[in-house]
Amino acid sequence: MRILLAEDEKELSRVLIAAMNSRGYEVIPVYNGQDAVKKASDEIFDLMIFDVMMPLMTGIEAVKKIRLAGDKTYIIMLTAMSEVDDRVTGLDSGADDYVTKPFSLKELLAKLHSLERRNENYTEDVLGFGDITLINTEQRLESYNSISLSAEETKLLNLMILNADKKLDSKALIEHTWPKNEGVDDNTLWIYISYLRQKLHSVSAHVSILGEKGGPYRLMRNSEVDNK
Incomplete structure (x- = not known):
């Protein structure tokens, strides 16, 4: 902790x-x-x-x-x-x-x-940010339509919503998403970040994950990204 x-x-x-x-x-x-x-x-x-x-x-x-x-x-x-x-x-x-x-x-x-x-x-059943809704119990992402997520994608997006607008380093994201004995590295995290980006796009969300491979990563509303 x-x-x-x-x-x-x-x-x-x-x-x-x-x-x-x-x-x-x-x-x-x-x-x-x-x-x-x-x-x-x-x-x-x-x-x-x-x-x-x-x-x-x-x-x-x-x-x-x-x-x-x-x-x-x-x-x-x-x-x-x-x-x-x-x-x-x-x-x-x-x-x-x-x-x-x-x-x-x-x-x-x-x-x-x-x-x-x-x-x-304990995990909150439903979390929202911008125009997206994450239903943790059903591992589902909703915006203008909906899509299923894997358990890892759900945990990762849950963490990013709870810490929206923060620059999150790879180490923190990995430690809070995967058990310590799984040996997940930056490459694996990057794959899951890419999956989430694709799924945010597929539900037409006005929310984006910023950051290059290796981090840090940041979940933001597109309107805030455009104003930067």
Whole structure:
């Protein structure tokens, strides 16, 4: 699981990183809300953990910006025990859960493990972007007409829709689409990107996958591509 950690107290950040790394999680630290928003807009994360009080932009302000951009990544807020209003405001702004300071690492790691199991077993039935609809349960892509997808194409397009408009590198796409023991490389990914491009064209979608072989790749509305 890949985690964005936005915590300006560097000693606490180091402790959290060490604890999460020990469980096999990859942690990307930032130390202010502004950098958190930038990272969230550029990269794929399975979870984001934000402190409420940070320089340049608070955690609550950062969450609002991330949600307004359409990012649905699960977010946990870190709040002080006395900050009841911040917990409510954080949830109202788009956070999914919170942990109160001081907290036990055991409690936080238990939440992460629970979320990891949830992510493994849960996928939204229907996702949309632009004029396309992906029905995950039926492995079907719809726009002006519809077409069937393979299991791998479905997983890949699902990931790209959830991270639409982001430049996604090959490594992240491969890790989130195929089991680690399958040994998938850039060449295989390129083949599936090509398949998806053909199928988007076949349903007359006004959505495109940008990028050359080797990545990064980016799912965008054609109107946005034309304006670039």
